[in-house]
Amino acid sequence: MTSSTIRSTIIPVLSMFLLFATAAPSISEERQAARPLYLRPVFEFYGFEIQPATIIITLLGAYLMYLTFFKTAKAEASHILVKDMSDETKKKLEELKKEIGTDRAKFGEAAKKMSECPSGASQGGYLGRFGKGTMVPPFEKCLWDESNPIGQIAGPVLTNFGYHLIFIHGREKGFFE
Template structure:
C-alpha cells in the first residue's frame, strides 16, 4: 500500500496507472494532413494547418455523438455557451502536444508498436463493418486513411511510453532513498471535532473554546478506558471515518497535514493523544501500530512506482521543452461545422405504442 502523494501512485496489489494512457489521452485523432497557408500552430517549427484542426474536430464530434447521441450539444451548450470555441482550443492543444511527442519519438528512433498497430487497425475495421457506424463516419467527410493515421499515432504513443519507462529506471540509491522516506507507516484512528461552520468559515473564539472543551472531555473518556471506536462513532465529525470507529488505515509520511503527522509519528503504539489542532479542527488520535516494510519485499513495487513517476515527469518535460506557438486569430477562423441540437426526449426512438397513437389521431 505504498503511496506517493504527488503522483498518486498506489501499490500493494493495485494496478499502476499506465503512462501510455497519459500519452494516449492527448491523442484525439491526429492525422498527418498536408499544411495549408492557414497555419493554426507550429510545434518545433513544424506547421499545423486549419484543415488538420477541422479534421480533428470532425472526428471528436463524431465520437461524442456516437457515444452520447445528438443531444450532447444541447447539454454542452447548457454548461458552456462558448463550448465550440472551448473545444477548438482543446483540440488545438491536444494536436500540438501529440505533435511534440511524435517529434520526440522520431528524433529518438521510436517506431510504432507493430502489435498494437495491428490491433488498432483491426478495431477500426470492425467498427466500420457496422453499417450505421460506417454511414455516420462517412458523413464527417473523413476517410479510412484518417483512421489509419490515427492508429499509427496511438501505436507510436505505446512505444514511446515503453521507451520513457526504460529511460526512467530508478537507480539503487533512488530506491533506497525512497525506502527510507516511505518504509514506515502508521495505522491509526481519530476523533475529529471541527472548528469551522457548515460554510467552511472559522468559528468564533467563544464557540471554538467550547469545541476545545468538548475535545478535552472526550480525551479524558478515552484515557479512562471508554471504547475509542464507540467514542468516534458518537462524536467524530469526520464523515470518512466516523462510522468506522475513526479508522484511517495505514498511511505514510507526507500524506497527512503536518501537525497530525508530527503527533502520530512521535506516539507509542496504543497511545492516545491529547487534542491536536489542525486546519480541520481538534483531533484525538489513537496510534494502533507502526508498520515497517522490508526493503527486499517492496523493492519491485517501489521500482515500478518510481519508474512510473519519473517517466511521467519526462513526458511532461517533452511538452515543456517543445516550442509550441498558436495563432489565436487563425484558430478562431476554424469552422466548427454544423451540429444537430436535440433534446434527450427528441433523440429517443419512438416506441411502437407512440406510432399507434399517432395513427389513431390521424384517422380522427
C-alpha cells in the same frame, strides 16, 4: 533524510554506476576461456556479453529501489474530528480523552457518535495504514512524536480541519530513518 531526498540522491548515482559497468571493456579471450563453462550462459545473453559487475550493480540498484519505495515509514491510526475550533471543543475532547483512556473499542464508538469526518461514521474513525507526509503537518507531528505512545490517544491537535483526537495503533520507521 526524507524518502524524496534519498530517491533524488540514489537514482543518479545508480545510473552513473550502471553506465560505467556497461561501458567496461570486454573480457579478453584468455579470461573468457578460463571462465567456468556453467557461467558462460549467464554472461552471454542473446549474443551480448554481460559483465559480472553489470549484474551485481543492477541487483544492488534494484534492492536499493525496493528499500526506497517499499520500506518507507508507515503509521496506523484512528481519529475523531470536530470541526469547531473553539476552546470549549478542546476542553470537551480533553475530557473525552481521559474518559476513554486506552480502550480502542470506546474510541471507535465515540468516533461514530462525535466525529465529523467520513471515516468516523463508517469505520469508527479508523484511517488505516498510511505513509509519512500523507496527513496535514500538525496531525503528522503529533502522530510521529515518540512522546505519544502507541496504543494511547494523542491530542487534541488543531489543524485547518478542526480539532483531532488521534488513537495511535502503530508506527514503523522506514529503512533510511
